[in-house]
Amino acid sequence: KKSVKAAKSTEQKSHEGLSYTQTENFGEWYTEVITKSGMIDYYDISGCYILRPYSYEIWEKIQDFLDSRIKSIGVKNCYFPIFVSSEKLQREKDHLEGFAPEVAWVTKSGSSDLKEPIAIRPTSETIMYPAFKNWIRSHRDLPLKLNQWNNVVRWEFKNPTPFIRTREFLWQEGHTAHATKAEADEQVYQILDFYAAAYEELLAVPMIKGIKTEKEKFAGADYTTTIEGFIPATGRGIQAATSHQLGQNFGKMFGIAAEYEDGKKLIPFQTSWGFTTRSIGIMIMVHGDDKGLVLPPRIAPLQVIIVPIPYKDQQEIDEISNQANKVCELLKSVGVRVQVDDRQVYTPGWKYNFWELKGVPLRFEIGPKDLMSHQVRVVRRDNGVKTDVPVSKLSTLIPALLEEIQSDMLARARHKRDSHIQTVTEWNDFVSALSQGNMILTPFCNEVEWEEVVKTKSRQESLALMGLEDEAENTATSAAAKTLCNPFDNNEQPFDESLRCFISGKPAKTWTLWGRSY
Ligand code: AMP
Numbered sequence: 271k272k273s274v275k276a277a278k279s280t281e282q283k284s285h286e287g288l289s290y291t292q293t294e295n296f297g298e299w300y301t302e303v304i305t306k307s308g309m310i311d312y313y314d315i316s317g318c319y320i321l322r323p324y325s326y327e328i329w330e331k332i333q334d335f336l337d338s339r340i341k342s343i344g345v346k347n348c349y350f351p352i353f354v355s356s357e358k359l360q361r362e363k364d365h366l367e368g369f370a371p372e373v374a375w376v377t378k379s380g381s382s383d384l385k386e387p388i389a390i391r392p393t394s395e396t397i398m399y400p401a402f403k404n405w406i407r408s409h410r411d412l413p414l415k416l417n418q419w420n421n422v423v424r425w426e427f428k429n430p431t432p433f434i435r436t437r438e439f440l441w442q443e444g445h446t447a448h449a450t451k452a453e454a455d456e457q458v459y460q461i462l463d464f465y466a467a468a469y470e471e472l473l474a475v476p477m478i479k480g481i482k483t484e485k486e487k488f489a490g491a492d493y494t495t496t497i498e499g500f501i502p503a504t505g506r507g508i509q510a511a512t513s514h515q516l517g518q519n520f521g522k523m524f525g526i527a528a529e530y531e532d533g534k535k536l537i538p539f540q541t542s543w544g545f546t547t548r549s550i551g552i553m554i555m556v557h558g559d560d561k562g563l564v565l566p567p568r569i570a571p572l573q574v575i576i577v578p579i580p581y582k583d584q585q586e587i588d589e590i591s592n593q594a595n596k597v598c599e600l601l602k603s604v605g606v607r608v609q610v611d612d613r614q615v616y617t618p619g620w621k622y623n624f625w626e627l628k629g630v631p632l633r634f635e636i637g638p639k640d641l642m643s644h645q646v647r648v649v650r651r652d653n654g655v656k657t658d659v660p661v662s663k664l665s666t667l668i669p670a671l672l673e674e675i676q677s678d679m680l681a682r683a684r685h686k687r688d689s690h691i692q693t694v695t696e697w698n699d700f701v702s703a704l705s706q707g708n709m710i711l712t713p714f715c716n717e718v719e720w721e722e723v724v725k726t727k728s729r730q731e732s733l734a735l736m737g738l739e740d741e742a743e744n745t746a747t748s749a750a751a752k753t754l755c756n757p758f759d760n761n762e763q764p765f766d767e768s769l770r771c772f773i774s775g776k777p778a779k780t781w782t783l784w785g786r787s788y
Contacts, residue, residue: 287623291560296503300431304554307563307628310432317430317437321547324628325433327571328550329440333419335472336442336545339464343457345415345444350397352420353388358396362523365395368489372424374437390423395490395516395542398445399524409449409528412538415457417444433551434508434788441546447526447538451517454539458513461543462495465511468545473553474566474679475499476687477510478783480755485718488542492517498754498783500687501555505707506747507754507785508552513543556683557652563629564652566679567672574601574608574668575625576646579618579637586638594636597646597664604665606672626651631675632668652679691783697773700724700784701731704751709785711760713778714753715771724773724784725750752787756780 288306290298304310309325321329360366375387391397398416406414419442430436444461448454462479469475477497487494491514499510521537528536557564567573578594580587594610601608611621625633635647645658652675659667692703693711703710729750733741741749760781769778
């Protein structure tokens with residue numbers, strides 16, 4: 271095995287390929303793919319990473335997509351400070367309890383101690399709502415709808431993973447206040463739809479919408495809605511984004527009140543919601559393969575790479591190069607993101623590997639034969655299919671092909687995800703389904719204590735199956751199952767009264783989706 275690996279790594283180094291496959295070691299594969307593709311560079315503070323242009327461009331596309339939708343429903347962008355006083359941070363007790371262990375504090379300026387340590391925002395409820403108190407006086411000040419694009423810091427004790435779980439991350443956080451609960455509910459669901467659309471339409475990653483259980487909801491919220499993704503290679507679910515109904519909890523603590531003409535006062539109903547750079551990691555894990563990234567065309571910084579294949583003499587080289595540039599301009603004029611790789615120092619084969627690693631959706635090869643027959647060879651990154659396309663048809667066929675790739679990628683990911691959802695009605699079948707890399711749908715009594723039981727028992731039995739005694743306290747990925755959500759789709763119908771909870775045997779209240787998760 272060792273010698274195969276050694277041989278492989280020398281061979282692959284010559285074209286900067288990957289030395290790990292996904293099945294060999296998914297963690298190493300991920301690290302290699304994000305660094306070698308030029309997305310991420312490591313940094314000397316654990317849990318913090320450099321987003322290089324190749325991933326930041328993707329983040330900008332996500333921003334454009336979400337920002338325009340968020341604004342379309344009357345939310346305005348703003349910016350609040352990164353720091354929060356400890357007094358304000360501690361105002362909402364449940365919220366504080368949820369975040370306290372992860373809050374980073376500034377205690378010094380230069381060499382002198384600050385009089386009061388100040389916290390770096392883990393999220394901005396406690397920073398924004400004192401201002402909401404000043405701005406919401408009359409019912410006419412409602413609704414108030416604000417969003418900010420910023421960074422937050424959560425000093426996670428679980429092992430960090432680039433994009434997926436980082437100590438500093440980029441996100442947008444929206445915060446709204448409404449006159450009625452119904453209006454706030456609508457806001458919560460509207461945003462969840464936008465989030466699901468960003469994953470499905472842009473990143474080609476299928477989502478399951480649902481509601482978090484009491485145990486998993488946001489600290490200080492009445493309820494949390496979520497979209498959940500799935501990583502087939504590891505059989506793990508992942509919380510992709512969340513939208514919270516905060517009810518009047520924060521309003522009470524921060525003294526927010528809107529007055530009506532008759533003198534009556536109303537504590538507004540609030541929502542908050544966030545979408546982070548985790549999304550990029552999910553997209554990479556869902557679509558990537560042993561050659562590297564596979565980027566959905568709508569998000570790919572570069573959609574087509576043209577590789578000229580020089581043949582004999584200088585004249586031919588020039589002709590091919592001219593043709594490549596002509597094709598490039600043609601595609602640019604119909605809005606395709608395209609580039610010619612005319613670097614002389616690398617062979618075409620080297621370039622193929624290079625751009626495959628970077629996940630560019632289409633490669634064009636133009637050689638002497640193609641030149642003669644006025645066509646280009648088009649190679650799909652997602653499935654390797656090669657076709658010859660006449661130059662005269664490129665400007666119509668290529669934009670259509672990019673869209674086809676986009677929808678094929680979503681369909682494939684959805685099919686794979688769906689084949690990893692199992693319905694289980696008895697505890698006996700649970701851990702084996704889990705260990706086969708599935709998410710599991712069960713009838714559940716929806717009680718926190720029983721959720722704890724499942725967590726503990728599934729960890730114990732999974733470890734026993736693997737012949738392990740225990741797992742590290744800060745493991746990035748636990749063997750235990752937890753609830754991902756109560757999916758909306760499965761809980762729409764009136765509940766069958768005869769259904770029993772798979773763990774407690776009590777009458778079931780929900781269909782609940784469980785899984786190992788990130
Ligand atoms: P929250 O404010 O806790 O509801 O978090 C909002 C969203 O941020 C979650 O749904 C996750 O998708 C994402 N998220 C949470 N923690 C991290 C992290 N450490 N790094 C990146 N994304 C995160």
